[in-house]
Structures are given as C-alpha cells and as structure tokens.
Amino acid sequence: MSLRETLRGLSQRAGRIATIDAIKAAPPPSPLAPVDLTDPGQVAAVMDVAARVGDILLSSGTSNRDTVVQIHAVTSAYGLVYCHVDITLNTITVFANIGHEKKTPVSVFRVVSKMTTDFSKLTAVDRLIRSIQAGATPPDVAAKILDDLYAAPASYGFKTSLVGWGGMGASVAVLLGGGWLQAVLALVVAVLIMAGSAWLAKHSLPLFFQNVYGGFVATLPAAIAYFVATGHGLHVVPSQIVASGIVVMLAGLTMVQSLQDGITGAPVTASARFFETLLLTGAIVAGVGIGIQAAELMGISLPPLESAAAPNYASSLAKALAGAVASASFALACYAELGSVIVSGLTALAGSVLYYFVLIPLGIGEVISTALAATVIGLAGGLLARRFLIPPLITAIAGITPMLPGLSIYRGMYAALNEQMLVGFTNLALALSLCSALAAGVVLGEWVARRLRRPPRLNLYGAFRRARRNPFPATDTGSFKVVKAPNEGRG
Numbered sequence: 001m002s003l004r005e006t007l008r009g010l011s012q013r014a015g016r017i018a019t020i021d022a023i024k025a026a027p028p029p030s031p032l033a034p035v036d037l038t039d040p041g042q043v044a045a046v047m048d049v050a051a052r053v054g055d056i057l058l059s060s061g062t063s064n065r066d067t068v069v070q071i072h073a074v075t076s077a078y079g080l081v082y083c084h085v086d087i088t089l090n091t092i093t094v095f096a097n098i099g100h101e102k103k104t105p106v107s108v109f110r111v112v113s114k115m116t117t118d119f120s121k122l123t124a125v126d127r128l129i130r131s132i133q134a135g136a137t138p139p140d141v142a143a144k145i146l147d148d149l150y151a152a153p154a155s156y157g158f159k160t161s162l163v164g165w166g167g168m169g170a171s172v173a174v175l176l177g178g179g180w181l182q183a184v185l186a187l188v189v190a191v192l193i194m195a196g197s198a199w200l201a202k203h204s205l206p207l208f209f210q211n212v213y214g215g216f217v218a219t220l221p222a223a224i225a226y227f228v229a230t231g232h233g234l235h236v237v238p239s240q241i242v243a244s245g246i247v248v249m250l251a252g253l254t255m256v257q258s259l260q261d262g263i264t265g266a267p268v269t270a271s272a273r274f275f276e277t278l279l280l281t282g283a284i285v286a287g288v289g290i291g292i293q294a295a296e297l298m299g300i301s302l303p304p305l306e307s308a309a310a311p312n313y314a315s316s317l318a319k320a321l322a323g324a325v326a327s328a329s330f331a332l333a334c335y336a337e338l339g340s341v342i343v344s345g346l347t348a349l350a351g352s353v354l355y356y357f358v359l360i361p362l363g364i365g366e367v368i369s370t371a372l373a374a375t376v377i378g379l380a381g382g383l384l385a386r387r388f389l390i391p392p393l394i395t396a397i398a399g400i401t402p403m404l405p406g407l408s409i410y411r412g413m414y415a416a417l418n419e420q421m422l423v424g425f426t427n428l429a430l431a432l433s434l435c436s437a438l439a440a441g442v443v444l445g446e447w448v449a450r451r452l453r454r455p456p457r458l459n460l461y462g463a464f465r466r467a468r469r470n471p472f473p474a475t476d477t478g479s480f481k482v483v484k485a486p487n488e489g490r491g
Helices: 002-013 019-023 038-059 063-079 119-133 139-151 157-174 181-204 206-232 237-252 256-265 265-298 313-333 338-361 366-387 390-405 406-417 423-452 461-469
Strands: 082-088 089-098 106-109 472-477 478-483
Touching: 038 106, 038 139, 038 313, 063 082, 063 206, 063 338, 063 478, 082 472, 089 461, 119 139, 119 390, 157 181, 157 237, 157 265, 157 313, 157 390, 157 423, 181 206, 181 237, 181 256, 181 265, 206 237, 206 265, 206 423, 237 390, 237 406, 256 265, 256 313, 265 406, 338 366, 338 390, 366 390, 366 406, 366 423, 406 423
Parallel strands: none
Antiparallel strands: 082 089, 089 106, 472 478
C-alpha cells in the first residue's frame, strides 16, 4: 500500500469532507426551489446573502480565492449560476445580468468593516453553507440566520478569551527557552496587552496606536521584572518575555494571510494587506523602542541578547508541548469550539515534533525547517479538520501561530537601537523570510490534504463515455464498414 493510500485511508470517513472541497469537486447543484431569475429583487436578495457569507469568511482570514468559490456556491445553490464575484482587500462585489430579451444588470456591493478572527462565526457560517448546498435553507431563512449570527455574541465571554491569550503568552515564553518565572511574567504581559487593546478599541483608537501600546507594555514590564529579579538573585531573560508579547500581537495580524493571498493568485489584496501588516508591525516595533527608552530613563539597562542554547531532547519535548499548548490557547482566544481547540493543538504538536526532533537535530536551516514544519501543519491540520468537520482555516492559522518570528523582530529592533544596523536588518529580513516560509508551507500542506480528501469524481456510465468519445464506431467486415449502435443486440 502506498503512502498516499495509507494517508487517505486514515483520513476517510463517510461524508467527512470539507465544505470547500465539496464545492470545488462537484458541479453547481440543481436547486430544489430556485429563485425567479427575472426578478431583480429576488436575485439581489440571493446575492446579498452570498456577500454576507463572504463577509464573515473574509473577516476571519479566509483567502480571497476560497471566499470567491464559496460565494459562487451560495448563489449557484439558489439557481444563480452565472454571476461575477470580485474581492479587493475588504470589498465584495457580486454582479449578474438577468432576463432573456432585455438584460438587466444587478449588483451587490459590501464592505467588510472589521477584520476580526472569530472562529465561532466561521464555524457557524461553514455549517450554513453546507445547509444551503443541501437545499435545506431558502434565501429568507438564510438571511435570518445571518442576522442572528451577526447579532449573537461569541460562544463564550471575553474573560475566557483572555485566558487563552495568557496561556499563549506563557507557552511561547517556554517555546523560546524560558522557565516557569518567564512563563508567568509572559502570561501577565499578554493579558495586559490584550485587555488594554480591547479597551482602546472600544474607545475607537486606531489599531496603529493599539499596537504601539502593546509593544510598550511588552517591553517595560519585562525590563522592570528583570531589574527586580536581578536584585533578588533570580534569573530572568527579558527578551523571551518581550518576544512572547510580540508573537501575541502578531497572531492577530494578517502577515501570513497576505502572503497566502499572493501565493494563491490575489496580488492586489495581498499587497494591500502586506502594506497594512508592515505598518502595524512597525507600530509594534515603535512601541518596543519606546519601552526600551523608557527603561533606560528609569535607569534599567536591558542585558545583551543571549544566543539560543543547543537543543536537547528534554528541552525539545518541552518546546513541542509548549507549541501545542500555544496553538490550542490561540484557538481558545479566538472563540473556537472545544473540538477545534483540541485539533489545533494536535496539528501544532505534529509540526513541532518534526521541527525539534528531526529538522533541527539534522542541522537544516531555520527557514527551510520552518517551511517543512508548516507543510506538515497544513497537511495534518487539513486531514484532521476534514475528519472532524472543522473549517481547515482554523487549524492552519492556529497551527502556525507559535512559529511566528517574535524573537527575530525583537532582536532586529534591539540591534537597531544599539547602532548595529546590519544585525538589525538581518534579523528583520529573517523575520520576513520566516513568515513567507510559514505561508508557503501551510498552503502546500493544505493543497496536499485537499487532494487526499477530495470527493470521488463523477464516473459516467462506461457506455455513455464510449459513445461520447465515438458515437458511431465502425467495424470492418470485408470491404464494408458496418456501423453499430452502442447498445445494439442487448434487448
């Protein structure tokens, strides 16, 4: 049995395919009760439902390509097969010409006002698309479900989400080599960052300044903790605390998603998101710089950056488990369901085991190791997500989150402030390379998972297939050619 057959056998289960797989593999469904395609009102209502579905998908981090495919699936399920869908950054346009003799243009335009990673809404809209595809949800019912979905709060409260952010911060600190003290401090810093950012967002402060605040809070408490711990004979590495805070903030940005859009063929959206992410990452760097300067004004000098210790099996095991906990904590912070939290942790564990127990001991470079680990995360997450009917996007985003280059960004900023411009530029370039490796790896892994778990193709009846290829086969009988019908002589 080949490796591909083995993987497919492990992942198969009756009916267990992802929504996006079913949409891409199957032709447009035949609607049970199609709308009147000559009525602009009914057509516009269907297009509005599809655009609102795309709103939730896009705001949750779904790529442009998959969002367009799923919008088309919704319109096709209601009989509107031929329409044009265009997505540019945060705008969705659906257009169609209706009528027979006189064509009437109908279009719907929607702006995605807020890019928030809410996995509970993503899961709910995934179920809605399945229901629409199955012909069980008419347009008016779908519109009502979407109204309730937009108005409904998250599946659990903000305090539980803060627990997730704190757990992620602590896990990333352990992932970077910290002990229990660094983990506790990183947990406190992560909670302060996310609680303060939520309060500032509630008062409509732009996200740029929220990230400046986050970078400042990630740095100054770490410097104070280092000063206090040194006075009491305790060992604290402030860079690990700062880097964990940066990773917590980077997790909410779209750096990897922008690179995914570029890889999958949406360059306009990719470039816009990439510029936005660079701007917001610059805000984090500015906040870190302000924190370092404030610490120096208080008479606290941060220590030189320590080189990473050589990995051993004990530390590798701790880091692999920390990566799994960080991924599960991020899924919890983004309001994912319990099943999604567990699957996300298992996905990150698969990638972390490969990274720390195989790739790093073999001496493979950091960028290549990250790309290979991300590929495994995309593959394992894709298979597990399809096995448990979870949107694959959740496992992809959560799985690679612990590998975001927070430490490289901090090293680059620290070196730049200490007039080591070459070292600073090198670390920032490394951070960008790692993000590109994460994006490319997770896209490739998801592509492989999609090929392993795709539904079977439509197998036409053999006689029909032969007849379509050559409807009048000729048979030689001496000097004549007698033409036989495909089913002649079968009664």
